[in-house]
Amino acid sequence: MKDHLVPLVVAFAVCALVFLGLDYTIMKMMGLTLIYQP
Amino acid sequence: MKTGSWSKVWIPWLLLVAVAMLFGADLLAPDVAIAAEPAAAAEAAKAPAFPPAPKLSAADYPQIAGVNGRVAVWLAAQLHLWFAAFVLAVPIFVFVIEAIGMATRDERYDSLAYEFIKVSITAYSLTAILGGLLLFFLIIFYPHLFQYLATIFRKSMIYYALLFFAESGVLYLYYYGWHWLQGGFRKWMHLTLGLVLNAVGTTLMFLANAWVTFMMSPAGVDAAGVFSGDTWAAIHNALWNPINIHRVVANVAFGGSIVGAYAAYRFLNAGTAEQKAHYDWMGYTANFVAISALLPLPFAGYYLTAEIYAYSQQMGITSMGGIFAWLFIIQAVLIGTLFLSANYYLWCGMGRSDGAVRYNGYVKYLAIVIVGAFLVWFTPHTLVLTNEELKALGGPYHKFLGPLGIMPAKNIAVNTMIVFTTLSFLMYRRANKIPTVSWVKAGNAALAGLFAAGILNILFLGVYHGYFTNTVYKVASSIPQVLTTLTIIVVSTVIDTFMYRGAKEVAPLRWGRVPDRAQYALFLLAVAFTWLMGLMGYIRSGLRQHWHVTDIFRDASPDAFTPTLGYAANVVSVGALIFMALVIFVFWVSQVSARHTAAAGYWKAEAA
Numbered sequence: 001m002k003d004h005l006v007p008l009v010v011a012f013a014v015c016a017l018v019f020l021g022l023d024y025t026i027m028k029m030m031g032l033t034l035i036y037q038p
Numbered sequence: 039m040k041t042g043s044w045s046k047v048w049i050p051w052l053l054l055v056a057v058a059m060l061f062g063a064d065l066l067a068p069d070v071a072i073a074a075e076p077a078a079a080a081e082a083a084k085a086p087a088f089p090p091a092p093k094l095s096a097a098d099y100p101q102i103a104g105v106n107g108r109v110a111v112w113l114a115a116q117l118h119l120w121f122a123a124f125v126l127a128v129p130i131f132v133f134v135i136e137a138i139g140m141a142t143r144d145e146r147y148d149s150l151a152y153e154f155i156k157v158s159i160t161a162y163s164l165t166a167i168l169g170g171l172l173l174f175f176l177i178i179f180y181p182h183l184f185q186y187l188a189t190i191f192r193k194s195m196i197y198y199a200l201l202f203f204a205e206s207g208v209l210y211l212y213y214y215g216w217h218w219l220q221g222g223f224r225k226w227m228h229l230t231l232g233l234v235l236n237a238v239g240t241t242l243m244f245l246a247n248a249w250v251t252f253m254m255s256p257a258g259v260d261a262a263g264v265f266s267g268d269t270w271a272a273i274h275n276a277l278w279n280p281i282n283i284h285r286v287v288a289n290v291a292f293g294g295s296i297v298g299a300y301a302a303y304r305f306l307n308a309g310t311a312e313q314k315a316h317y318d319w320m321g322y323t324a325n326f327v328a329i330s331a332l333l334p335l336p337f338a339g340y341y342l343t344a345e346i347y348a349y350s351q352q353m354g355i356t357s358m359g360g361i362f363a364w365l366f367i368i369q370a371v372l373i374g375t376l377f378l379s380a381n382y383y384l385w386c387g388m389g390r391s392d393g394a395v396r397y398n399g400y401v402k403y404l405a406i407v408i409v410g411a412f413l414v415w416f417t418p419h420t421l422v423l424t425n426e427e428l429k430a431l432g433g434p435y436h437k438f439l440g441p442l443g444i445m446p447a448k449n450i451a452v453n454t455m456i457v458f459t460t461l462s463f464l465m466y467r468r469a470n471k472i473p474t475v476s477w478v479k480a481g482n483a484a485l486a487g488l489f490a491a492g493i494l495n496i497l498f499l500g501v502y503h504g505y506f507t508n509t510v511y512k513v514a515s516s517i518p519q520v521l522t523t524l525t526i527i528v529v530s531t532v533i534d535t536f537m538y539r540g541a542k543e544v545a546p547l548r549w550g551r552v553p554d555r556a557q558y559a560l561f562l563l564a565v566a567f568t569w570l571m572g573l574m575g576y577i578r579s580g581l582r583q584h585w586h587v588t589d590i591f592r593d594a595s596p597d598a599f600t601p602t603l604g605y606a607a608n609v610v611s612v613g614a615l616i617f618m619a620l621v622i623f624v625f626w627v628s629q630v631s632a633r634h635t636a637a638a639g640y641w642k643a644e645a646a
Contacts, residue, residue: 003479004479004483007479007480007483007484008483008486008487009487010483010487011483011484011485011486011487011488012486012487012490012491013487014487015484015487015488015490015491015492016491016494016495018491019491019492019495019522019525020495022518022521022522022525023495023498023499023515023518026514026517026518026521027511027514027515027518030514030517032510032511032514036502036503036506036507036508036511038508
């Protein structure tokens with residue numbers, strides 16, 4: 001179980017960070033922020 | 039020369055003659071008039087070289103034998119476009135399949151590519167005939183519009199006619215030279231012909247797209263419609279490239295679905311197990327082509343719509359927030375049908391593999407998610423209700439379903455459908471294989487992490503930015519959402535390809551071991567694509583409303599109104615039925631061309 005869980009958690013964390021980085025970059029390129037600022 | 043060849047020759051001639059008749063010797067003259075007398079020349083230099091857009095009255099539109107000009111042009115244009123889309127798309131993937139055959143030296147690919155192009159060859163003649171019919175109808179029913187467009191695009195129309203000759207020549211060489219140009223350098227020559235055929239065909243489409251998009255977003259003319267003389271400006275108008283991209287991708291998806299229907303037709307008629315196996319493989323390949331193009335298609339559609347909004351907010355709002363909004367609900371149903379039938383075909387196709395039992399249990403979860411996304415995708419924002427229903431509901435919006443009617447929910451739904459269709463593909467690819475690389479566990483973990491994080495990101499962007507921020511954020515967040523989906527598709531395909539390189543097969547794939555109902559999924563795919571193209575084409579054209587050319591050339595015909603959605607849907611449906619009847623004819627002709635009847639006793643016996 002642990003053999004499967006650890007790589008999965010690591011992969012998920014890495015991918016989540018990459019996607020958040022993508023979101024941040026694209027929004028910044030459009031002059032916006034990832035978290036809404038009214 | 040075959041009948042089809044004649045039509046390919048006379049229609050470009052007809053186009054040339056039509057333009058020549060309209061302009062006579064002026065055709066070959068420079069765009070700015072040169073007067074003989076110096077004084078007159080100075081005067082002429084001040085005067086505009088081109089006339090403004092005509093101001094017409096209902097009397098300027100010929101009424102002939104009770105025929106409705108708009109419906110006649112509508113059906114001829116739509117039928118021409120369906121066939122043109124098909125015949126332009128098929129050489130694209132025929133070229134790719136032929137190249138795969140050359141790279142792998144597997145002759146089955148070469149035979150498959152030949153069979154694909156054989157299906158399209160009859161359709162070429164129909165495309166040309168319908169193009170001629172459209173030209174006739176335009177000249178008969180809308181002479182002033184045709185003359186105005188020909189004034190601006192006369193040069194590109196000449197090139198169009200010449201390119202038509204070139205395309206016919208290259209096509210006939212490509213098709214009839216297939217078995218002649220085999221092996222070594224000759225095969226390379228043949229592949230090059232395929233490339234040239236695609237280049238010419240695509241250029242033809244781009245030229246025709248310029249005429250269509252000019253009518254929507256005119257450029258190179260002033261407010262009165264006076265042409266500046268800059269043909270490139272008129273061609274390179276605001277919506278030209280978005281339409282070019284959208285049509286290339288959509289044509290491939292559509293072409294794949296039509297040859298998929300051909301394979302299904304042949305599969306159901308197959309008399310032997312070998313034939314069934316062959317047409318099963320052909321149907322699978324066609325479906326693969328159609329889905330590969332279908333996945334990026336919504337993004338091309340979003341780009342086109344965004345550019346329509348950017349060009350004219352009024353036009354954009356008319357399309358998705360105005361009179362055509364309900365057609366987009368039908369569009370959503372049809373796109374959902376495409377995704378469901380494509381996935382269903384893949385799931386049925388897993389029966390070809392003895393190793394698919396490992397994945398069959400997951401299919402129901404994929405189906406639940408895709409059907410759920412489909413339901414959200416076509417939930418309308420504003421319901422059509424009676425007064426009693428409105429009172430009972432307390433307004434036009436349902437408190438739970440209302441929020442699902444806006445774009446953020448649709449974006450989540452369509453991205454989810456695309457991601458889960460990708461997952462279906464991965465499962466299908468894996469069904470008959472056992473990976474042999476040492477990093478299988480890490481690879482699977484990476485894929486699971488990629489899909490899970492990607493789906494959560496799509497949900498985060500759609501829910502948070504879609505419902506808890508303002509419109510600017512809402513629209514902007516759809517871009518990282520699309521990029522997330524594209525990242526999942528590209529990265530998962532790369533990881534999976536490396537992971538299954540050199541993989542063992544569970545057992546030989548049993549082509550032909552697929553239920554008949556899977557073939558009906560292929561038919562559904564073709565019909566849904568056809569209908570969808572017709573309805574969306576009507577919206578694109580209808581956005582001009584009472585203008586021939588938006589804001590500069592008013593439509594003064596008795597038909598200068600937007601018909602009811604029911605009427606429009608009926609016209610498109612009649613067109614789709616005619617198209618399907620012609621497609622069945624094309625399939626039948628392709629089939630009978632291979633049949634030989636032994637007419638014993640009919641021919642005179644040879645002298646001994």
